Amino acid sequence: MRLLIVEDEKRLALSLAKGLTAEGYAVDVVHDGLEGLHRAGEGAYDLVVLDIMLPGMNGYRVCAALRAAGNDVPILMLTAKDGEYDEAEGLDTGADDYLTKPFSYVVLVARVKALLRRRGGSAGGxxxxxxxxLKVDTAARRVLRGEAEVPLTAKEFAVLEHLVLRAGEVVPKADILEHVWDFAYEGDPNIVEVYVSTLRRKLGAELIRTVRGAGYRLEVPR
Incomplete structure (x- = not known):
C-alpha cells in the first residue's frame, strides 16, 4: 500500500512517514498543497493524509479539486483547528475522515487501517x-498456515499484499516498486526479485509465478 502525506510541519510529516513505513507502507511526503494535489493526481496512492493549513493551496481546496477530478482516493484530513465547522467543511469537500491535532499516533494508524479496510470492503473485497x-489477513497484516503464523517483515508483507490484492493477474515489477517503495527510491529495481524469492521460500515456491518479460502472478488455487 502506498500513502501520501501532505503536511507542512516537516518534523511531524517525517515522524508520521517513519512510523507508517515501519508499519509496512510505502510513504511519500510533500509539504505544499499544490505539490500535494499534483502528486495525488499523478500517483497511484491508496490513501492521502492531508493537512488543512498548507502553503500554496489549503487542504479543503486540494480535497475538493481531487474529488472534482473524479479521484476517489481515501483522504484523512489533519488540522490544528478544533470545532464542528471545520470537521463539517472537511467532510463536505469529500474527505473520508478527520483528525484534530494533537493526536495519538496509534489513533492515526487505526484510522488509516480502517479507511483502507473500508475501501477494500466497498469494492467487494x-x-x-x-x-x-494459507490465509492472508490484510487488515491484521498476518499470514497463517493453518493455525501457525508465518513471520514476515513489513516490506515482505507489503509485496505479498500487493500481489494478493491482484491475485490471478500479472503484476509488472515496476508496479510493485511504485506501490511498495516510495518515489525517492533509487536502488536496484531487482530488489523486487529478492523479496519475491524470500516469499517463495517462506510460503511455497508454487505461490508466485514469474511471467517472463511481464511480471509476477500470484496463483489462486482451484
Missing part, C-alpha cells in the same frame, strides 16, 4: 484471503 493452506 475481504481483508482475509485464502490461498490454499
Amino acid at each position: 475481504s481483508p482475509v484471503h485464502t490461498l490454499g493452506p
Whole structure:
C-alpha cells in the first residue's frame, strides 16, 4: 500500500512517514498543497493524509479539486483547528475522515487501517484471503498456515499484499516498486526479485509465478 502525506510541519510529516513505513507502507511526503494535489493526481496512492493549513493551496481546496477530478482516493484530513465547522467543511469537500491535532499516533494508524479496510470492503473485497493452506489477513497484516503464523517483515508483507490484492493477474515489477517503495527510491529495481524469492521460500515456491518479460502472478488455487 502506498500513502501520501501532505503536511507542512516537516518534523511531524517525517515522524508520521517513519512510523507508517515501519508499519509496512510505502510513504511519500510533500509539504505544499499544490505539490500535494499534483502528486495525488499523478500517483497511484491508496490513501492521502492531508493537512488543512498548507502553503500554496489549503487542504479543503486540494480535497475538493481531487474529488472534482473524479479521484476517489481515501483522504484523512489533519488540522490544528478544533470545532464542528471545520470537521463539517472537511467532510463536505469529500474527505473520508478527520483528525484534530494533537493526536495519538496509534489513533492515526487505526484510522488509516480502517479507511483502507473500508475501501477494500466497498469494492467487494475481504481483508482475509485464502490461498490454499494459507490465509492472508490484510487488515491484521498476518499470514497463517493453518493455525501457525508465518513471520514476515513489513516490506515482505507489503509485496505479498500487493500481489494478493491482484491475485490471478500479472503484476509488472515496476508496479510493485511504485506501490511498495516510495518515489525517492533509487536502488536496484531487482530488489523486487529478492523479496519475491524470500516469499517463495517462506510460503511455497508454487505461490508466485514469474511471467517472463511481464511480471509476477500470484496463483489462486482451484
